[in-house]
Amino acid sequence: MHLARFPRLHLAHLPTPLEPMKRLSKELGCEIWIKRDDCTGMSTGGNKTRKLEFLMAEAEAQGADMVMTQGATQTNHGRQTAAFAAKLGFDCHILLEDRTGYQDGNYNTNGNVLLDHLHGATTEKFPGGHNMVEEMEKAAEKKRAEGRNVYVIPGGGSNPTGALGYVNAAFELLSQANDRGLRIDRLVHATGSSGTQAGLVTGMCAMNSLVPVLGIGTRAPQPKQEQMVYDLACKTAEKLGCAGVVKREDVMANTDYVGEGYGLPTESGIEAIRMFAELEGILLDPCYSAKGAAGLIDLARKGEFKDQRVVFLHTGGAAALSGYDFAFDNANRWVNL
Numbered sequence: 001m002h003l004a005r006f007p008r009l010h011l012a013h014l015p016t017p018l019e020p021m022k023r024l025s026k027e028l029g030c031e032i033w034i035k036r037d038d039c040t041g042m043s044t045g046g047n048k049t050r051k052l053e054f055l056m057a058e059a060e061a062q063g064a065d066m067v068m069t070q071g072a073t074q075t076n077h078g079r080q081t082a083a084f085a086a087k088l089g090f091d092c093h094i095l096l097e098d099r100t101g102y103q104d105g106n107y108n109t110n111g112n113v114l115l116d117h118l119h120g121a122t123t124e125k126f127p128g129g130h131n132m133v134e135e136m137e138k139a140a141e142k143k144r145a146e147g148r149n150v151y152v153i154p155g156g157g158s159n160p161t162g163a164l165g166y167v168n169a170a171f172e173l174l175s176q177a178n179d180r181g182l183r184i185d186r187l188v189h190a191t192g193s194s195g196t197q198a199g200l201v202t203g204m205c206a207m208n209s210l211v212p213v214l215g216i217g218t219r220a221p222q223p224k225q226e227q228m229v230y231d232l233a234c235k236t237a238e239k240l241g242c243a244g245v246v247k248r249e250d251v252m253a254n255t256d257y258v259g260e261g262y263g264l265p266t267e268s269g270i271e272a273i274r275m276f277a278e279l280e281g282i283l284l285d286p287c288y289s290a291k292g293a294a295g296l297i298d299l300a301r302k303g304e305f306k307d308q309r310v311v312f313l314h315t316g317g318a319a320a321l322s323g324y325d326f327a328f329d330n331a332n333r334w335v336n337l
């Protein structure tokens with residue numbers, strides 16, 4: 001398995017740090033480390049940057065002058081795509097689906113939306129439940145008819161090309177752990193469009209690392225989430241020339257922490273945001289990393305990680321926080337001493 005056979009733009013800040021979380025570990029009674037993929041560089045960072053290194057290299061190789069992608073209003077993927085497009089001199093158009101129904105001003109114009117626009121991207125809004133894949137194809141065809149060379153990136157950058165970024169992350173994490181003599185018993189992270197987990201599982205299996213990867217769901221129910229990850233992992237392994245290396249049982253998702261739905265903050269997620277912020281000085285986001293961390297915290301409290309060393313992969317997302325300010329009651333932080 002040789003990643004350098006695939007075109008890649010080296011724009012991410014790698015390797016990302018692997019750090020102990022001492023106060024959180026003490027609080028939860030198990031050893032928890034964090035892999036800081038919230039620090040990948042491009043436009044405040046996040047997990048899409050690793051995928052975009054491969055996707056945007058492919059766009060460049062195809063002579064594209066415009067990229068299109070889609071996601072929810074506060075898509076982190078859209079913001080990171082917009083930043084890559086700016087860096088490479090491409091136009092960028094992002095189709096945004098209203099998956100929450102929030103009328104809140106900050107949700108609709110602040111956070112990632114503000115950053116999309118600052119990077120020069122254009123955005124277009126669609127109601128929730130719309131067929132966004134079809135809508136994006138229509139939009140791309142419109143631009144192609146005008147003579148543009150459009151490269152279409154699926155939601156979340158989750159296809160075999162994007163997943164290569166997380167095969168690379170698996171290599172990177174394992175080599176950091178090996179160099180430091182750090183045995184990893186479990187890798188936990190938030191899973192959504194599935195490219196992150198598919199890439200990690202493919203990389204971990206191809207290296208025969210025996211590190212179990214647990215995805216904490218943010219949208220789909222468990223059978224659907226696991227199937228999505230497994231299907232993409234199989235295609236990714238095939239692309240890499242190691243078809244069959246991922247077994248169905250290597251794909252594990254826990255979807256108990258989704259709450260009422262995608263993009264809707266949960267009580268356990270808000271608690272996770274406060275714990276990471278107050279104990280470790282690390283920012284999570286309500287849509288993804290907080291739900292992943294809520295799973296980590298709850299499973300740790302239930303003794304699931306007893307005597308284990310767990311690595312939490314921080315997939316980023318804090319740029320969305322100012323779009324979700326209504327989810328936090330911080331009135332008691334104003335005091336007169």
Ligand SMILES: *Cc1c(COP(=O)(O)O)cnc(C)c1O
Nearest residue numbers: 076192193194196288315316317
């Ligand atoms: C997109 C995203 C995820 C989920 O990653 P997938 O590859 O889509 O499964 C997790 N966390 C954050 C912050 C994200 O933006």
